[in-house]
Amino acid sequence: MPALPPARRAALRRRLLAWYDAGHRDLPWRVPQRGADPYRVWLAEVMLQQTQVQAVIPYYERFLRRYPTLGALAAAREEDVLALWAGLGYYARGRNLLAAARAAQARHGGLPASLDALRALPGFGPYTAGAVASIAFGIAAPVVDGNVARVLARLFLVEGEPAAGTVRSRLWALAGELVDPARPGDLNQALMELGATVCVKPAPRCGRCPVAARCAARAAGRERAIPPARGRPARRPLELACALVERAGAVLVVPRPAAGLFGGLLGPPSVELAGEDDPATALARTAREAHGLALAVGEEVARVERTLTHRALTLRGYRCTLRAGPPAAARWVARGEEGVALPTAFSALLATLFSTSRRVRCKNPHSRPGRLADKLARQRSSLTRGSSSV
DNA sequence: AACTCGGGGCG
DNA sequence: CGCCCAGAGTT
Structure with missing residues (x-):
């Protein structure tokens, strides 16, 4: 059952894309908007996993200078790759990045323009596969990261922890209905940008939100309570x-x-x-x-x-x-x-x-x-x- | 579904 | 200090 009537879906897409086009952050991996290098998009997405933009930027630029292409990375030694990753955390990302670069070269001669083929590479989970597919290849695949989960949970008043199974599948379904067939990468990035800069965790700046008038959580006065904090095991x-x-x-x-x-x-x-x-x-x-x-x-x-x-x-x-x-x-x-x-x-x-x-x-x-x-x-x-x- | 895996930014 | 961050792999 589609949660999104076609007219509402079209209005949301239009507003989100217009807001994104009107001015988004100028981030290093966004430089060539057209004909983006899939390798660069991928590298950014991996570094950005559970890591804030500000922390990633210097690592991203340094890594790209050392390994400018997928082929250069595929030929690298693991210790050298991890040396560039040192300090960034979650080091399995660096090892998987190298393994995936080699596998992609061997299997496809580069990153494959297919959601399933991407998903089969090490380190490509549901988010990263969708992000590379949509941003680098223009495939109409949705993404749900922490930002998108927060935006959609508020916009559609989805209660419960986003990590829980039912909530998670509902958020992915909503993202799937919302993704724009003509500009999937930009729509996905608009949702993430909105979550990162406007629909922020503690106190959303609804006055600057292009879809605030259609936000169910705001209408219910619950925008600050949704989503609930992610439960973490004790340290x-x-x-x-x-x-x-x-x-x-x-x-x-x-x-x-x-x-x-x-x-x-x-x-x-x-x-x-x-x-x-x-x-x-x-x-x-x-x-x-x-x-x-x-x-x-x-x-x-x-x-x-x-x-x-x-x-x-x-x-x-x-x-x-x-x-x-x-x-x-x-x-x-x-x-x-x-x-x-x-x-x-x-x-x-x-x-x-x-x-x-x-x-x-x-x-x-x-x-x-x-x-x-x-x-x-x-x-x-x-x-x-x-x-x-x- | 629950754990594990870094490090830093921010209120 | 607690919570979060363009998550993925393992158990």
């Missing part, structure tokens, strides 16, 4: 003992397993501490068994605490010495070497080693505007100097 503590082996101003790191936290990135050899484990004993055992490292574990010399969405992370750094030569998989990260696949938490831990004061950091550094840009600038400059691993 649990996670304590890692980390082996800090220093040599000639560099610290030893090893690759982490693909599954789990910081999967596929580099980090000092580490072990999760549980219960009454003796950190030194557990660390020496894990280093030996997992990495073939013979370590003499000394005293704790650094501690870093960071809050992730689902984890209260504590890194305890123990000064260690090698009792034998390091295995081949080991790498040395020099001071100031930033073009390395290190997650932010490990970078902070290593930074305490390199700092003259050796002061223990007990909380996240206070964020201030420009900090991210500074960080990216440092990474760029170190990249241009080339990798300086020993």
